Amino acid sequence: MNPLALMTKSDIVFVGIAIMLLPWLYIAFWGDGNSGELARIQVGKQTPVLISLQTAQRYTFAGPLGNSIIEVKDGRIRFISSPCKGKQCIHSGWLSKNGDFAACLPNLMSITVSGHHPRFDSINF
Amino acid sequence: MPTPKPIQFHTTPDDHRIAALAALAIGIHIIEAALPSPIPGVKPGLANVITLFVLFRYGWKDAAWVSLLRVLAGSLLIGSFLTPTFMLSLSGACASLAALGLLCRLNTHLPGQGLGAVGFSLIAAISHMTAQLVVARYLIIPHDGLFHLLPVLMTAAVIFGIVSGLITQSLLNHLDQQSA
Numbered sequence: 001m002n003p004l005a006l007m008t009k010s011d012i013v014f015v016g017i018a019i020m021l022l023p024w025l026y027i028a029f030w031g032d033g034n035s036g037e038l039a040r041i042q043v044g045k046q047t048p049v050l051i052s053l054q055t056a057q058r059y060t061f062a063g064p065l066g067n068s069i070i071e072v073k074d075g076r077i078r079f080i081s082s083p084c085k086g087k088q089c090i091h092s093g094w095l096s097k098n099g100d101f102a103a104c105l106p107n108l109m110s111i112t113v114s115g116h117h118p119r120f121d122s123i124n125f
Numbered sequence: 126m127p128t129p130k131p132i133q134f135h136t137t138p139d140d141h142r143i144a145a146l147a148a149l150a151i152g153i154h155i156i157e158a159a160l161p162s163p164i165p166g167v168k169p170g171l172a173n174v175i176t177l178f179v180l181f182r183y184g185w186k187d188a189a190w191v192s193l194l195r196v197l198a199g200s201l202l203i204g205s206f207l208t209p210t211f212m213l214s215l216s217g218a219c220a221s222l223a224a225l226g227l228l229c230r231l232n233t234h235l236p237g238q239g240l241g242a243v244g245f246s247l248i249a250a251i252s253h254m255t256a257q258l259v260v261a262r263y264l265i266i267p268h269d270g271l272f273h274l275l276p277v278l279m280t281a282a283v284i285f286g287i288v289s290g291l292i293t294q295s296l297l298n299h300l301d302q303q304s305a
Binding site for chain 1: 235236237238239240241242243244247248251272273275276279280283286287290291294295298
């Protein structure tokens with residue numbers, strides 16, 4: 001039995017439109033619509049500093065152990081140097097998406113990337 | 126003491142036909158409810174073949190009767206009457222009936238033969254799924270995260286909508302051949 005023989009021309013057009021719109025649904029709902037725009041840097045108990053991810057720049061923040069250097073480039077942000085022991089913060093690598101997070105606990109610093117709407121209220125580990 | 130008069134229902138042949146077709150739909154509905162589903166909310170919805178068949182053969186009013194009776198009696202038999210499942214089922218049925226009614230009016234304006242069973246089934250399945258998801262969002266899981274399921278659910282709706290439509294169309298053709 002030929003399925004096409006069971007459809008009228010309008011049917012085929014409608015089926016075609018529906019099948020073509022499905023990938024769009026996947027892109028719209030699952031796609032990478034979560035790129036971050038701002039990074040919030042928290043150092044100790046100081047007021048958080050907001051920096052834009054649009055301008056490439058290096059920032060130096062002073063923590064209890066010494067200076068940590070943070071780099072912003074191409075809409076991404078990362079720790080590039082830190083006086084801590086484990087270097088977990090540097091190994092976190094580039095952060096770019098809304099909700100991405102990296103911290104240097106020994107030096108009391110954290111970076112949280114956020115977009116227009118914060119993706120998470122809070123995160124527990 | 127006078128014996129109470131027995132209550133008499135006057136039924137027409139139309140009523141009998143609707144009852145028989147609704148019974149058929151209820152049977153399919155219950156068999157389907159017993160089938161395990163890999164993803165919650167994804168069901169072939171083959172009972173809609175009956176709704177579509179009735180729509181093409183006897184018109185929208187009969188289709189609405191069959192569809193709503195199926196939702197009501199099916200839920201009573203499964204034991205899901207007035208549960209969230211029933212709400213979803215009912216909202217889906219109402220939305221697809223509304224879409225089918227609209228489509229019946231529009232179809233005469235389409236070029237050529239217009240839509241056949243496949244097009245009707247596809248649109249009914251999509252509106253069924255959309256209404257269910259919106260009702261689920263506002264009544265059952267009030268969180269926008271639910272819409273992350275939309276792509277998967279819509280894929281299932283499109284596939285099963287097309288399959289049901291093909292089954293309906295071949296059923297209609299088959300019966301036309303027999304009666305001819």
